Amino acid sequence: MVDYEVTVYTGNRVHATTVNPVHIKLVGTDGESDRTWLRSLVIFRGAVTTYTVSCPNSLGRLLLIELDKRQFFILPGDAWFPDKVEIKSPENDIYTFPIYCWISDSETHRFREGKALRIFDESHPLGQYAREQELSRRNVDYGWDLYAQGLPYSIKADGPMTLPDEVQFSFTKATEFAFTAATAVAELQLKGLTDNQENWTSLDDINDVFRNKDTPLSDYVQQHWKEDDFFAYQYLNGPHPTLIRRCKTLPGNFPVTDDMVFIPNGSNLSNELKRGNIYLCDYKHLDGLQANTVQGIQQYMMAPLVLFHKRPDDKLMPIAIQLKQTPAEDNPIFLPTDSTYDWLTAKIFVRSADFTEHQLNAHLLRTHLLAEVFAVSLLRNLPMVHPLYKLLVPHTRYTLQINEQARDTLIGPKGSFTLFAASGGESVTKILARSQSSITYRSLCIHEDIADRDMQDVPNFYYRDDGLQIWNIMFKFVQGMIQYYYKSDDEIQRDSELQTYIGDIFEHGFLSQPQSGIPQSFTTVSELIKFATMVMFTSSSQHAAVNNGQFDYGGWMPNTPLTLQRPPPTKKGTTSEATMLQTLPVINVTVQGMAVVWLLSRQSSDFVPLGHYPEDHFTEEIPRQLQKDYKAELDKLSTTINNRNKTLEIPYTYLDPKNVENSVAI
Known part of the structure; x- marks a missing residue:
């Protein structure tokens, strides 16, 4: 007889304990053990327990283990969360089997040894069989569903609680999320605000909505939101830094002339266009859409064009606003030299349009929905033993559940966005479909996006500065990982699982549109490196950039109204403080919007920062060292960002790696 020393690591999660009998079978190249009971009455959360499995002869090189958990007589069925199993063989070899999933049924679950294997590395029929069985089950668990025509596909599910256990929120995350949402609503109800459909009579009254939830930046916004330089600053470093672009030639539908705008130091608009000092925000995706009806009142949503000038002191300043796309006598171009409330009202309409463009395009579509496509394709097409699965699975954490909840509570028939936002209802899917058709691969890669918008040298553009540094660090890490496993382009082409993975993304994420530039297959190592970097960046850093500042900039509603109720x-000359207050959303619509952005800006206690890997999917020495080097580079960048922020009036913190979650989890 020979003995195998089996050490079981149970996750330190709430409800990870099991009282059900657990059995294990070891499978090797030369045979398999009997199904052996791990003799514990209870396997507690966080426990590290060692057992002995005896066999008549050596099993050779271990390929996989089989685990099952059966309900025993009167004991209740429960779920068990093992992290990993380590096995010491009679030959003193150590094998590690990563698990990191819930076992809640009585089925047999197979787990591979931790060394990453591409499909053409499988030299034993049992390994190939286990790989096929795993993907067959995953294709059932992770099916595609079409939410609306023209949008990326989503996970096929009947609500968050029908998702597979391993992709649902942890108990901690679920409890905190529900509590945060409930307390926000309860506070608003106690103040009598959730049913109050009256107009605001004073801006000061808005400050009492969430007084105890203010952030330093939301207070700053309240004090400075009317100022032109702050209005412009938000397009560089607020939660929507991806719309503004340099303008060398004015759009034909934006007839701003030299005589209209004041340019300091004796210059004029024509000269500043040539010098590259003019910038544009164009909300054309919103043109021609019917705004929502909220509580029986028709709302208004514009599709503005906004022109900015970079002054000699490097400040960006708005110089012209046209609120509709088509020039007309009843569509004046508003200027800073107009009356105070004409200009302020024009800026409010722009900020309301920005709420829609930001939430639906930059935030929902380009991070949440694309991250979901990346996650579903990964889970459908790559087994746990595949190196790309191991690299990317940390960036899928909680994404499927948060998106299912968003489809229900935000953009579903009774969702907050549907009921209260100007773009709610039918316009949501129309805006998303328009935005989807404009997505390009280049726009998802920050280096190329910045170049295409010609924003390389704009001063004080911290989203660009920090984002490019994160991308470079991430690219270097991904390059090291991919090149460790793939030594030639031929190996990329031979990996049929990789090809199925990218084909699924091209079809279901980018709707088989070749003009998007998304690869339909991988032919080179460099192609895979770039694509994997984009997936990681989109699912972590880009989401942080467009998510984390929502309450900072939207907690003071007049700065980012989710709807406007007057045309x-x-x-010019027809506005006043009274008309402005009548234009802003009514009290209960205001507080609903503020509650949503507050909830979506909260960080949970089980937040996993970028570069942290609490789950050890890689077991080889070099990949693990690459992970450590990656984290060290991100820590160094975090220090640099913190030192810079000490010198700024408005610190830019959203792309500090310590504030970036590894996945789209909120």
Whole structure:
């Protein structure tokens, strides 16, 4: 007889304990053990327990283990969360089997040894069989569903609680999320605000909505939101830094002339266009859409064009606003030299349009929905033993559940966005479909996006500065990982699982549109490195950039109204403080919007920062060292960002790696 020393690591999660009998079978190249009971009455959360499995002869090189958990007589069925199993063989070889999933049924579950294997590395029929069985089950668990025509596909599910256990929120995350949402609503109800459909009579009254939830930056926004330089600053470093671009030639539908705008130091608009000092935000995706009806009142949503000038002191300043796409007599171009409330009202309409463009395009579509596509394709097409699965699975954590909840509570028939936002209802899917058709691979890669928008040298653009540094660090890490496993382009082409993975993304994420530039297959190592970097960046850093500042900039509603209930002025000189207050959303609509952005800006206690890997999917020495080097580089960048922020009036913190979650989890 020979003995195998089996050490079981149970996760330190709430409810990870099991009282059900657990059995294990070891499978090797030369045979398999009997199904052996791990003799514990209870396997506690966080426990590290060692057992002995005896066999008549050596099993050779271990390929996989089989685990099952059966309900025993009167004991209740429960779920068990093992992290990993380590096995010491009679030959003193150590094998590690990563698990990191819930076992809640009575089925037999197979787990591979931790060394990453590509499909053409499988030299034993049992390994190939286990790989096929795993993907067969995953294709059932992770099916595709079409939420609406023209949008990326989503996970096929009947609500968050029907998702597979391993992709649902932890008990901690679920409890905190529900509590945060409930306390926000309860506070608003106690203040009598959730049913109050009256107009605001004073801006000061808005400050009392969430007084105890203010952040330093939301307070700053309240004090400075009317100022032109702050209005412009938000397009560089607020939660929507991806729309603004340099403008060398004015759009034909934006007839701003030299005589209209004031340019300091004796210059004029024509000269500043040539010098590259003019920038544009164009909300054309919103053009021609019917705004929502909220509580029986027709709302208004514009599709503005906004022109900015970079002054000699490097400040960006708005110089012209046109609120509709088509020039007309009743569509004046508003200027800073207009009356105070004409100009302020025009900026409010722009900020309301920005709420829609940011939430639906930059945030929902380009991070949440794309991250979901990346996650579903990964889970459908790559087994746990595949090196790309091991690299990317940390960036899928909680994404499927948060998106299922968003489809229900935000953009579903009774969702907050549907009921209260100007773009709610039918316009949501129309805006998303328009935005989807404009997505390109280049726009998802920050180096190329910055170049295409010609924003390389704009001063004080911290989203660009920090984002490019994160991308470079991430690219270097991914390059090291991919090149460790793939030594030639031929190996990329031979990996049929990789090809199925990218084909699934091209079809279901980018709707088989070749003009998007998304690869339909992988032919080179460099292609895979770039694509994997984009997936990681989109699912972590880009989401942080467009998510984490939502309450900072939207907690003071007049700065980012989710809807407006009066049409824009069609003639100058017709606005006042009273008309502005009548234009802003009513009290209960305001507080609903503020509650949503507050909830979506909260960090949970089980937040996993970028570069942290609490689950050891890689077991080889070099990949593990690459992970450590990656984290060290991100820590160094975090220090640099913190030192810079000490010198800024408005610190830019959203791309500090310590504030970036590894996945789209909120």
